[in-house]
Amino acid sequence: METLWLAPALVCYALSAAIFIVGRVARISRASGWATLMLGAGAVFHAFDLATRGLQAGNIPVTNFAQALSFLAWLTALAGMILIVRLQMAAIGGYIAAAVALALGASTIIMKGGRIVLPATLQSVWLPIHVTLAILGYSMFVLAASVSLVYLAYESRLKAKRPLGPPSERLPSLEKLDRINYSLLGWGFALLSLAIVTGAIWADATWGHFWSWEPVESWSLAIWILYAGLLESRLTVGWRGRRAAALTIVVFVVLVGSFVGVSLIYPGKHGGSFG
Amino acid sequence: MEQTLFILGLNHRTAAVAVRERLAYADNDIAPALVRFREHTPSITEAAILSTCNRVEIIGVAADCERALADAAEFIAADRAVALEAFSGALYRLSGREAARHLFRVGASLDSMMVGEPQILGQVKLAYANAAEAGTVGLVLHRAFHKGFSVAKRIRKATLIGHGTVSVSAAAVALAGQIFDSLKDKTVMLMGAGKMAELTARQLRAIGIESLIITSRTFDHTVALARALGGTAVPFDNYKPYLKIADVVIGSVAVTRPVIALDEFETIIKERRYKPIFLIDLGVPRNFDERMNSLENVYLYDIDDLAQVVHKTRAEREREAAKAEAIVELELEAFWRWMNGLDLVPTIKDIRYSIDRLRDLEMGRHRGWLSALEPAERERVEGLTRGLTNKLLHRILQGLRTSGANTPEGAYAAEVARKLLCGEISAASADLEALGEGPGADDDQEEDEF
Numbered sequence: 248m249e250t251l252w253l254a255p256a257l258v259c260y261a262l263s264a265a266i267f268i269v270g271r272v273a274r275i276s277r278a279s280g281w282a283t284l285m286l287g288a289g290a291v292f293h294a295f296d297l298a299t300r301g302l303q304a305g306n307i308p309v310t311n312f313a314q315a316l317s318f319l320a321w322l323t324a325l326a327g328m329i330l331i332v333r334l335q336m337a338a339i340g341g342y343i344a345a346a347v348a349l350a351l352g353a354s355t356i357i358m359k360g361g362r363i364v365l366p367a368t369l370q371s372v373w374l375p376i377h378v379t380l381a382i383l384g385y386s387m388f389v390l391a392a393s394v395s396l397v398y399l400a401y402e403s404r405l406k407a408k409r410p411l412g413p414p415s416e417r418l419p420s421l422e423k424l425d426r427i428n429y430s431l432l433g434w435g436f437a438l439l440s441l442a443i444v445t446g447a448i449w450a451d452a453t454w455g456h457f458w459s460w461e462p463v464e465s466w467s468l469a470i471w472i473l474y475a476g477l478l479e480s481r482l483t484v485g486w487r488g489r490r491a492a493a494l495t496i497v498v499f500v501v502l503v504g505s506f507v508g509v510s511l512i513y514p515g516k517h518g519g520s521f522g
Numbered sequence: 523m524e525q526t527l528f529i530l531g532l533n534h535r536t537a538a539v540a541v542r543e544r545l546a547y548a549d550n551d552i553a554p555a556l557v558r559f560r561e562h563t564p565s566i567t568e569a570a571i572l573s574t575c576n577r578v579e580i581i582g583v584a585a586d587c588e589r590a591l592a593d594a595a596e597f598i599a600a601d602r603a604v605a606l607e608a609f610s611g612a613l614y615r616l617s618g619r620e621a622a623r624h625l626f627r628v629g630a631s632l633d634s635m636m637v638g639e640p641q642i643l644g645q646v647k648l649a650y651a652n653a654a655e656a657g658t659v660g661l662v663l664h665r666a667f668h669k670g671f672s673v674a675k676r677i678r679k680a681t682l683i684g685h686g687t688v689s690v691s692a693a694a695v696a697l698a699g700q701i702f703d704s705l706k707d708k709t710v711m712l713m714g715a716g717k718m719a720e721l722t723a724r725q726l727r728a729i730g731i732e733s734l735i736i737t738s739r740t741f742d743h744t745v746a747l748a749r750a751l752g753g754t755a756v757p758f759d760n761y762k763p764y765l766k767i768a769d770v771v772i773g774s775v776a777v778t779r780p781v782i783a784l785d786e787f788e789t790i791i792k793e794r795r796y797k798p799i800f801l802i803d804l805g806v807p808r809n810f811d812e813r814m815n816s817l818e819n820v821y822l823y824d825i826d827d828l829a830q831v832v833h834k835t836r837a838e839r840e841r842e843a844a845k846a847e848a849i850v851e852l853e854l855e856a857f858w859r860w861m862n863g864l865d866l867v868p869t870i871k872d873i874r875y876s877i878d879r880l881r882d883l884e885m886g887r888h889r890g891w892l893s894a895l896e897p898a899e900r901e902r903v904e905g906l907t908r909g910l911t912n913k914l915l916h917r918i919l920q921g922l923r924t925s926g927a928n929t930p931e932g933a934y935a936a937e938v939a940r941k942l943l944c945g946e947i948s949a950a951s952a953d954l955e956a957l958g959e960g961p962g963a964d965d966d967q968e969e970d971e972f
Contacts, residue, residue, distance in 0.1 A: 401700070406815060408827045410700055421798065423703040485795025488819040 252296035257351055259289030260324070264344035271341060279337035283328065286344050290324040293351070297321060307375040312510040313358040315382060320350035323386040330390060334427065338419055342393035357511075373449035381442035381467075385502070387435030388474075391428050392499035395492035398424040402489050425488055428495060429481065436474045443467060466505035473498045525567060526861070527621040527666060528587045530594040530613060531579030534635045537612035539575075545602050545609065547573040549648065555601055556656035563593045568660040570653035570667070572628070574645045576635050581625060581649070583662045587617035619858055622666060626850045626857075629670040630677045631684070638683040638839045643674045661934060665860065673853045680849065681842040686835030691722040693831040694802045694823070695729065698770055701800050701821055708769040711735040713761065713781065715747050716774030718804050723751055723772060735768060737761040738775065765790050765799075772802045773809030780811040791817055802828070869936040870919055876944040881911045918943070 263285035270278020297318065300308035309315045327343035330336045402421055404410060419427075446464075447457040458464060477494055480486040486494070532542065547555060552571045559569055559580075568583035580598065584590030595613060599606035616624050627633045629646045650667040653659045659667075678684060702708055710731050712723050715738045723734060734753030738744045741757055748755035756764055762782070765771065775781055782790075791799070796819045803810045803824040815822035885892070885907065892900055922936055 405697075405700060405821055408823065408830065410697055410831065418700065420699060420703045421701050426703070485797070487796055488798055490796070490818060 250296045250299045252292045252299065253351075253355060256289050256292035256296055257348065257355065259285050259292060260320075260344055260348035260351060263289060264341060264348050267337075267341035267344050279331075279340055282340055282344065283331050283337070286324055286328055286331075286340070286347070289347070290321060290328065293317075293321045293324065306370060307378060309374075309378045309382070313354045315378070315510075316350050316354040317358075318378075319382045319385055319389075320347045320354065322383050323347050323350070323389045326383075326386050326390055327393075330427070334419075334423075336394070336419060336427065338397050339390070339393045342396055343390065346389055346393065371449060371453070373445060373452070377442055377445040377449055380438050380445060384435045384438030384442055385506070387431045387438060388499055388502055391431035391435060391495050394424055394428045394431065395495040395499075398428065398492040399489065399496075402492070421488065425491065428492060429478075429487070432474060432478055432495065436471070436478060439467070439471055439474065443471060462509040466509055470498070470502050470505065473501065525583050525585050525662060526587060526618050527581070527583055527625070527662060528590050528594075528615070528617040529579055529581050529621040529624050530591050530598075530615055531572070531577060532609060532612040532614065533577035533579075533633065536614060537609060541609050541612060542576070542578060544604050545573075545578045545598060546575075547571060547578070549573075549652070552649070552652040553656040556653055556658045558601065559594075559597055560656075560658055563590070563597055565589045565593050568653075568663045569658045570649050570663055572646060572649040574642065577628070577633075579628075581621070581663065581666075583660060591615045591617070619854065622669075622857055622861070623850060623854050625666055626670050626673045626854060627847075629674040630846055630850060631674070632677075632843055632846055632850070637843050638685075640684055643671070646670060646674075661937070662861070666857065669853060669857045673850060676853070677846040677849050681845045683839055683842040683846055685842075686838055690804075690825070690828045690832055691718060691725050693828045693835075694722050694772075695725045697802075697821075697823060697828075697831070698726065698800055701798055702769065705729055705731045705770075707732050709733045709735065709767055710770045710772065711737070711761070711764055711768035712747075712751075712753070713771060713773045713809065714738050714775035714805065715743055716804060719772045719774035720747065720751075722802065722804070723753075726770065727751055731770075735761075735764050737764075762786075762790070766794050768799065769797070770800045770802065772804060774804040775809055777805060777807060777809055779807070781809050782811075784811045784813055787811070787814055788817060791820060804828075869922070869940050872940055872944045873918060874915060877911050877915055881907050 263282045266278050266282035266285060269275070270282060297308055300314070304310060307318075309318050323343065324347045327339070327347070331340050331343070397419075398421065401418065401424065405421070450459065451457045477491070477498055480494075481491055532545070534542070552573065556569055556571060559571075560566065565586055566582050566584045570581045572579045572581060578598075580594045582590060582594065595606060595610065595615075598604075599609075614624075624633070625646075629643055631638050631640065631642045634642050646667070650659070650663075653663065698705060705726060708731050710723060710726050710733070712719055712734065715736070723736075727734065734748075734751055735756055736744050736748045736751070736753045737756040737758050738747075739758050741755070744755045744758075747753075765782070765787075773781065798819040798821070801810050801814060801820065801822040803822060806825060808824050810822055810824075812822065812824065814820050885904070892903065895903070918939060922939060
């Protein structure tokens, strides 16, 4: 199912990523402002796309993996813009815009045609709550991984005695990046916890049992445990800075692997085949 | 004889500080001094005094520059009660184009001790304000200073002349800012009390660090410095526990080997729970083992690393200065055309536009009966009005071109003519209005126009 909003959204996201990256390489101080604007424009087109689909489905448009991916891209773009504008984190803009463009692009490619009708059993108020919490949580992890990539890049420059990046921009300090990474992980973890809890409640109401050990559930639990460990290590032994950033990226890679792998290879309930 | 710019002065290159400090004016004294200067020196029509730590200059306008330069030197010697012979050799005497170039270069921080430092523009603005207060600014200085401001602004915008850090202590402070978000809640530890360590600590203090711990071999000295900087003195044989809480450690102790062993420091890092620490090693021989830099969340910069950062900045600034000089030359050309009164073209354009518009308005008002006329008659009426305005225009332009062309008087005349005939209307602003942008949409341009 194509909407006419998808192409402009995708173009804006891709342009945003290109402007962020070119601006950084060519040291154009104004570029990040334009790139952020582009990201915003993309999010607006994207919102129309999601709204159109939502109206057709009569509920939040997340009935299969492709749609969930599109929704994730949108939430990441929104949360990323807040981060870029409110916390002056233009440094992560390139990663965010690229991730959003890639996610939406992938979603468009694998999007199956036709209208997906949700079984009546799943038409519930829990659907938007559970799904939004989960996907918002994942978007926090996307942002945390982006911040961590920036952290690692800056940290290695400082260690190598090549500090003071492009003089025309204000770079965030390592401390700030680490702090933002920590709070993004905290938010992501809290949202994921809530998503698991609401999912369990919903499952119990629909099928009569909280937990069925299907792949997405198992992997979500595994990822929940990994993030819990990541947060715990910071609080107890003080793993922060470089090590925390590296681990954030590792866990995120696992997350992406499970999200993509499980959803494509063994969709289950979460993948859109509601058996 | 024609009026032109002159500058008499001395700066950090030509005179030692012992001379500069005796001639320097306090800010409040400048306006009264200018008033005295004007009273005592009839050869000068406009004047301003620029007085900073690095330079004392009289910038003026006179018809006879030789005479004015001599008078200015005598005035400053008498006014500051310093024998002229004591500083005469250090003086530079510039006139005409050279003086204008100098003024622009000073404002753009190209003549500063540290090229690109930002304070000088403010000081030049102050010099202008003081002269305006004393009433010694006329058309030429007004135009020259404002041109200078816009040149400086353009150079700031177009080049990277003001970027980067240019001293070792400033580089250390800038690096601290890349590691830590805010230094307000941080603790700095000063080991040893070398001059540069003290300077760095002062700079950190100035941007507002929370607490300062000082330790050095001589405890009396430590206590004195702690008092001066507002820190806590710690005996040198008991400083190690403080490494657990310090965020920035500045080392400048005289040692033969590192003050702390690598494995001992590793233990401290674990006890700190990997809280980032910035080690600034200003000691020679070095205070810290360079392998510490590879420990987690430890950032170690020694004196050479910092010098390299500074060196990079200076090299960058010098490259940028070349671009800035080119901008100065371009702007100087424009300014000099104006000084010579040759730049009548915009004025002439404005006057022509304004008179043509008057004619159009009049014709419009009489459109009623004009349209009732035969085409041939209407053309004759139009020809009559056009002839009239052309004659008028011709006479004005003729007058402008002959009356003191190539002099500031010519420029005066042009300004007066423009004011009388155009009011606020000018061809340029009308074009902008047509485009839907009011005049002054661009601040720079406005300043450039003066």
